[in-house]
Amino acid sequence: MVDEDQEVEPLLNPTGREPKQGRSRASFERMLAAATDLLIERGNDDFALTDVAKRGKVSIGSIYCRFDSKDDLIQAVQRRVMERMADEEAEMIGRLTDKSTSLDVLVRNFVEELAEFLKRNAPVLRPMMLRASSDPVVRAMGRKGYDSLVEKVMSTLLSRRDEIGHELPELACEMTLRIAYSAFARYLGFGTVGDTGTKADWKNLKTEVGVMCSTYLRNGNR
Amino acid sequence: MVDEDQEVEPLLNPTGREPKQGRSRASFERMLAAATDLLIERGNDDFALTDVAKRGKVSIGSIYCRFDSKDDLIQAVQRRVMERMADEEAEMIGRLTDKSTSLDVLVRNFVEELAEFLKRNAPVLRPMMLRASSDPVVRAMGRKGYDSLVEKVMSTLLSRRDEIGHELPELACEMTLRIAYSAFARYLGFGTVGDTGTKADWKNLKTEVGVMCSTYLRNGNR
Amino acid sequence: MVDEDQEVEPLLNPTGREPKQGRSRASFERMLAAATDLLIERGNDDFALTDVAKRGKVSIGSIYCRFDSKDDLIQAVQRRVMERMADEEAEMIGRLTDKSTSLDVLVRNFVEELAEFLKRNAPVLRPMMLRASSDPVVRAMGRKGYDSLVEKVMSTLLSRRDEIGHELPELACEMTLRIAYSAFARYLGFGTVGDTGTKADWKNLKTEVGVMCSTYLRNGNR
Amino acid sequence: MVDEDQEVEPLLNPTGREPKQGRSRASFERMLAAATDLLIERGNDDFALTDVAKRGKVSIGSIYCRFDSKDDLIQAVQRRVMERMADEEAEMIGRLTDKSTSLDVLVRNFVEELAEFLKRNAPVLRPMMLRASSDPVVRAMGRKGYDSLVEKVMSTLLSRRDEIGHELPELACEMTLRIAYSAFARYLGFGTVGDTGTKADWKNLKTEVGVMCSTYLRNGNR
DNA sequence: TATGAATGAGTATTCATTCAT
DNA sequence: GATGAATGAATACTCATTCAT
Secondary structure, eight states, rough: OOOGGGGGGGGGGGOOOOSSSSHHHHHHHHHHHHHHHHHHHTTTTOOOOHHHHHTOOOOOOHHHHSSSSSSHHHHHHHHHHHHHHHHHHHHHHHHHHHHHHHHHHHHHHHHHHHHHHHHHHHHHHHHHHHTTTTOOHHHHHHHHHHHHHHHHHOOOOOOOOGOOOSSSSSHHHHHHHHHHHHHHHHTSSSSSOOOOOOOOOOHHHHHHHHHHHHHHHTTTTT | OOOOOGGGGGGGGGOOEEEEEEEHHHHHHHHHHHHHHHHHHHTTTTOOOOHHHHHHHHOOOHHHHHHHHHHHHHHHHHHHHHHHHHHHHHHHHHHHHHHOOSSHHHHHHHHHHHHHHHHHHHHHHHHHHHHHHOHHHHHHHHHHHHHHHOOOOOOOOOOOOGOOOOOOHHHHHHHHHHHHHHHHHHHSSSSSSOOOOOSOOOOHHHHHHHHHHHHHHHHOOO | OOOOOOOGGGGOOOHHHHHOOOHHHHHHHHHHHHEEEEEEEETTTTHHHHHHHHHHOHOOOOOOOOOSHHHHHHHHHHHHHHHHHHHHHHHHHHHHHOSSSHHHHHHHHHHHHHHHHHHHHHHHHHHHHHHHHOHHHHHHHHHHHHHHHHHHHHHHHHGGGGGOOSSHHHHHHHHHHHHHHHHHEEEEEEEEOOOOOSSSHHHHHHHHHHHHHHHHHTTTTT | OOOOOOGGGGGGGGOOOOOHHHHHHHHHHHHHHHHOOOOHHTTTOOOOOOHHHHHHHHOOHHHHHHHHHHHHHHHHHHHHHHHHHHHHHHHHHHHHHOOOHHHHHHHHHHHHHHHHHHHHEEEEEHHHHHHTTTTTHHHHHHHHHHHHHHHHHHHHHHTTGGGGOOOSHHHHHHHHHHHHHHHHHHHTTTOTTTOOOOSSSSHHHHHHHHHHHHHHHHHHHH
């Protein structure tokens, strides 16, 4: 479960050979779009480069002009997705800071926002998570994304440190995010199976996770 | 995310043509064992029937004699795994009932037991979860297994209904299981990515989830 | 030019999974035959596995059933060729020993035999030599074959050691083979280019090489 | 093995559209240089035009501006190489004529010079020979070069015609070159395989070929 | 003239599944 | 029943060549 993927780090940057303008740019976009769509529609296993070519109205050669390999293309999709998500996260944090009058409100808002954020991005996240199981680069990038979210969320929650009853506020904040994230991710099918819940629908889930986290942070282990 | 897999139900039973005794029985066992091992060692993607044949010292023809397809074989593995897990669950529930002097103790014990239970079974569960993403039958069986766990856990927790502060005890119990399950599953890599957590190691995770669930059940949304 | 291919040795034996009888055997033969023919007709570069399949009336899968890779198939062809050649060599040595009444006669017979032997096998040898430039296993096997020829020829020539005027008989014998082999190989196009010679036709070449070698062995550097 | 490449003749001249001066000239040179280097480093099979472009800091389009095809480029490389070699040959002949006091000395010097000449040029010659196996134009040019060498060498050797014991001096001279050339070419790996020789190292080979040729020319078939 | 993005035919290889023995 | 040889669709990737800018 621990880190065996450290050495992957240096491979993380190369964004595909991204052209800056014109027709090239357009077809580059079509590739990424097609790849993203196909990943969403068909999932990881039935994702074939020929289909990307067809859908994106591009030749296979073109794809290999921009990307080193199938893996590289998928990583580019992931990169793009994660950039967009990072922006959304920033906005989310902004909204939270503005609206929060107390730890309780903050946490509940946070949970709600996180839930909707994940739900919004679920369609791409799902295949990406799957991909991560076989591609260490995807895994590493995913981890990195999660870590940066952790950082942002923690500093926000810790801004109300004195309202936190738990004796280890840092730990508690991290746990809060972790638990909420896990619960929503699982519901949304990132873990894939058991993406259900008899009665507990989405709304219930959000509420109760909110309650749980709020209570946890305020009361610690009382 | 909701049920679209209902129609799968009738396919759930056929356990492979399981022979009752003798040499047939033995080679049947070898198939399942080999398949299980291979699934664990190599994961879903590199799982080839020819390897199962080699490892199990069986011919491919034999495999197709017992199972309709690759999918069918994997489903049989899953079935077997789930039966064993159901037994473990029963024991677990037994232990919980015996040792629990209060809701608080019960919950903490439960969380600890669940964590270790999942950890123990992680190696098989991981590829199964992955498999579920492409095989609806596996998905359905996984769901069923989870639901039966829900049932058992709920009746146990609800045996201390009067100590539960939450105004909707059923919902609260279900949520408790769900949250704990999600958190551990994610840590153990069932969801695959982000199976990390900066500081929070396994021990911390178990403790804090325990705290959180206990507090939640006792206090509701206070 | 020196040995850098030693480590290849262990890979030399595996003859493809050669079936012993029946239909399997037949299609195995068809594969090898088709491969050999295609190699001869089209040369190394235009040798595609699909063509082998077509020509041999076999599926590609079948080929991969018997051989690990394209390289492996070609190596099997080479092995077979070399086995046949080793037999021919043995016969050749036999004939030489019988008919030779003097070093001079022996050498001339040897040169003639070698020339015709190489000419007979030129069609397969040509693509094999080419192949050797990119496949170390082929190179190693070729070398081995040559070395075993050297051995046989040397012991034959050295049976008339006292008629050899060269002060280093071993060296002289080895050189004799080497020079004759090189000259014929080049004429036959193993070295590929300039495989001709204005006036000097095959007959002339054989005679003169014979003269040269004979004189060389008898007179040394006088 | 006979001439089937006659019709190729007319294609031999077009030296690529060779610009006479300026920037064009410079990039033209870079192309040829890059192509030559790559041919030497990577051999025939891994020689890709895109790499030439990269290495020569030229666009692929530019290459196609100067050359009709990949084949054409390689032929241009060959042409250039052969021009340089023709010069070297001329010098070589010059040196031989100067220093030679007898047929024996002449022949030994010649063999030594030829050996080193081929060794010096082996790196380019090797891929060219390989190329010749699939490209008739390269084959024809190679042949032409060899023929012109034959001519020069013959007139040099025949300048000592009266010392030649062989009853057909022309034939003997041609054979001398042919045998020496073959032996060295094979050792240097032009024929690719069997580039071995147990004991016989380069020095031995040169000496013995010298002995052999000298004896042959002087004594004929005595 | 120069550029390099785009093309797409061509190829090795994998693996679930079938079926003659 | 049991065997494992045979099948062939599917797929990632390469590279000479073209052509719009």
